[in-house]
Amino acid sequence: MAVLPSSAFAHAGLVGSEPLAGATLGAAPEAVRLALSERPEVSLSEIDVQGAGGRPEQRGSARSPGDDPLTLEVPLRRLGKGVYTVSWKAISSVDGHLTEGTFAFGVRTPPSGAAEGEGTSTEAGSRFELVARWVFLLGVVALIGGTAAAVARFGGVSGSDLALATAGWALAAVGLVLLGAAERSTAGSSVGGLLESSVGEALAWRAAALAAAGIALLAAGRGPRERRRWPAAAIVAALALVVAHVDAGHAGAVDWAASLAVPAQVAHFAAAGVWFGGLAALLLGFRGASTAAREAAVRRFSTLALLCLLVVAVTGVLRSVEELTSWGDLLHTGYGRAVLAKALLVLLIAAIAARNRPRRDRLSAGEIGALRRRAKLELAVAPAAIGAAALLGTLSPPLSAEAAPPGLEASGADFGHTVQVKLKTASSSPGPNLFTVEVAGYGSGETIVPEGVTLRFTPLDDLGVQPSTLKLRKDAAGAYTGSGPNLAFDGRWGVEVSVERNGDVVEVPLELDLPVPEQFVSVLDIPGSQKPPVYTMQTVNGYIRISPNPDSPGPGRIYLSTFTVFETTLPIDRVVVTAAPNGEPPKRLPVRRLADSRFAADVDFEPGTLEVGVVARTRDDERLRGVFKVEIPN
Numbered sequence: 001m002a003v004l005p006s007s008a009f010a011h012a013g014l015v016g017s018e019p020l021a022g023a024t025l026g027a028a029p030e031a032v033r034l035a036l037s038e039r040p041e042v043s044l045s046e047i048d049v050q051g052a053g054g055r056p057e058q059r060g061s062a063r064s065p066g067d068d069p070l071t072l073e074v075p076l077r078r079l080g081k082g083v084y085t086v087s088w089k090a091i092s093s094v095d096g097h098l099t100e101g102t103f104a105f106g107v108r109t110p111p112s113g114a115a116e117g118e119g120t121s122t123e124a125g126s127r128f129e130l131v132a133r134w135v136f137l138l139g140v141v142a143l144i145g146g147t148a149a150a151v152a153r154f155g156g157v158s159g160s161d162l163a164l165a166t167a168g169w170a171l172a173a174v175g176l177v178l179l180g181a182a183e184r185s186t187a188g189s190s191v192g193g194l195l196e197s198s199v200g201e202a203l204a205w206r207a208a209a210l211a212a213a214g215i216a217l218l219a220a221g222r223g224p225r226e227r228r229r230w231p232a233a234a235i236v237a238a239l240a241l242v243v244a245h246v247d248a249g250h251a252g253a254v255d256w257a258a259s260l261a262v263p264a265q266v267a268h269f270a271a272a273g274v275w276f277g278g279l280a281a282l283l284l285g286f287r288g289a290s291t292a293a294r295e296a297a298v299r300r301f302s303t304l305a306l307l308c309l310l311v312v313a314v315t316g317v318l319r320s321v322e323e324l325t326s327w328g329d330l331l332h333t334g335y336g337r338a339v340l341a342k343a344l345l346v347l348l349i350a351a352i353a354a355r356n357r358p359r360r361d362r363l364s365a366g367e368i369g370a371l372r373r374r375a376k377l378e379l380a381v382a383p384a385a386i387g388a389a390a391l392l393g394t395l396s397p398p399l400s401a402e403a404a405p406p407g408l409e410a411s412g413a414d415f416g417h418t419v420q421v422k423l424k425t426a427s428s429s430p431g432p433n434l435f436t437v438e439v440a441g442y443g444s445g446e447t448i449v450p451e452g453v454t455l456r457f458t459p460l461d462d463l464g465v466q467p468s469t470l471k472l473r474k475d476a477a478g479a480y481t482g483s484g485p486n487l488a489f490d491g492r493w494g495v496e497v498s499v500e501r502n503g504d505v506v507e508v509p510l511e512l513d514l515p516v517p518e519q520f521v522s523v524l525d526i527p528g529s530q531k532p533p534v535y536t537m538q539t540v541n542g543y544i545r546i547s548p549n550p551d552s553p554g555p556g557r558i559y560l561s562t563f564t565v566f567e568t569t570l571p572i573d574r575v576v577v578t579a580a581p582n583g584e585p586p587k588r589l590p591v592r593r594l595a596d597s598r599f600a601a602d603v604d605f606e607p608g609t610l611e612v613g614v615v616a617r618t619r620d621d622e623r624l625r626g627v628f629k630v631e632i633p634n
Helices: 125-153 160-187 191-195 198-220 224-246 259-286 293-323 334-356 365-394
Strands: 014-018 031-036 046-048 069-073 082-091 098-107 119-121 409-413 418-424 432-443 452-459 468-471 480-484 492-499 503-515 521-524 532-541 540-550 555-565 572-581 593-594 598-605 610-620 624-634
Touching: 014 082, 014 098, 014 593, 031 046, 031 082, 046 069, 098 492, 125 160, 125 198, 125 259, 125 293, 125 365, 160 191, 160 198, 160 224, 191 198, 198 224, 224 259, 259 293, 259 365, 293 334, 293 572, 334 365, 365 492, 409 503, 418 492, 418 503, 432 452, 480 532, 503 598, 532 624, 540 610, 555 610, 572 593, 572 598
Parallel strands: none
Antiparallel strands: 014 031, 031 069, 046 082, 082 098, 098 119, 409 418, 418 432, 432 480, 452 468, 452 492, 492 503, 521 532, 532 540, 540 555, 555 598, 572 610, 593 598, 610 624
């Protein structure tokens, strides 16, 4: 799936399409496919393909291939020559947010004048959702704080703590209903359709946890014994509510959610609830309480609030680091500015709270009064901080909207120095791509419009793979463009540009290098040992292991072996090994087979960094590729 030239700033943002936006195809595609940054809710998402006059061209509704949950596709009728417009809507199954956009492609004709834009996020329903989230979060904070005060006994004896928790429960219930209405409006779905989706399932889990908390609060109000027993159950239910809410948000969208992101966000939310909600319960409990009871309550809450402040600060930093891509995001993105606003509000509240910490064992009536006034000021600022948190839930983190991988570029001239060409690709990812070639006179730089341009693609390190060709078409600006899946996999490609001019054909050789996906490499290098270091890399189809011997300047060998995830040998049919010392162009090394899965390549080691590339094909024609950086000491 090729990546679009620009990124989509959205929750389930568009990161790739087939065909590409603005592509001119020589043959009609059988389907339109969209690759998204988050898993879409298929039942609520749509892809609409229209031809001239608005005629629908799709067959059936959008679906997701079984092997790729991040992709939406729709089959097409047999398309004739013309320009086609794709309008799409994707609802994230993670957080229920909407992304929609439009682009065009042409079949045997360029899509000039048609909509060619990238995916764009929508703000439809965002203000309604923001209010719903704010009401819901305020309610959950009051629910957690009131029940925590009842358990930790800093909310007084009048029952005001459970009254606060009950009010918070009711507010959270209203917020949850509003949130469901906002998500139904965003999806453009019926209530039944929403509830049958993963978005509705997330709402149902929150409703179930909220109902459990309500039952516990009812039981807690029945008598003194129940008052001691059931608030703890209400806290457990409230935490389950927080887990369900967090898992349906940004934290649940990242790969490492189960290990850190969701627990960190839950701890962040729970600590804020105990801090802010507990402070409200403390103030309500002051009414009618004796001076000694007030002092004891303040001291118990002060210790707990300090711990909560530390948890909020640490987990807030962790989550911000995970969602932001750089410090500049704090000023240059809406999400970053919301993070900054929330952090400043929390710091302000913390500064006020620092003055409220009791300094002595005994507190005078005047000191109690001052504590109460500053606590009211804390609570006046707290809703704004909670509002900033609600706003963060409606915005797309910069991490989910990182720019698409940039395209590649290569330039060169023919051997006779008559023309020079510049080749650009829309993406550096394997698969369907958009190619643009500009031709100019050698030396003069003046644009030349030849009679035709053809590209021939040859993989340089994959033996046995046949070359492919792509004929380009002239666009309105005089450049030549075309789309095709010719760059089928990562690695080095030779691209021969054939330029037809004045009845003659000149050829310009170029080279493109599609970067290998990020791969984990383990290095076994025992200090003081006479054994050479061993580098092991995991790829999709198996493991590659290399060892430079000796790892010192001069003639040596690179030993190579392959094996499966079960540590069994992986027989190789053919292999290519390249070496690039200190940034020089890669050169193919002579390779000798030692066994079915073991090889040796002779090389002259130079001090510095040696980049070793390995491309191996198994007997089942599965491909393993790895790029190792080997340090050769002086």
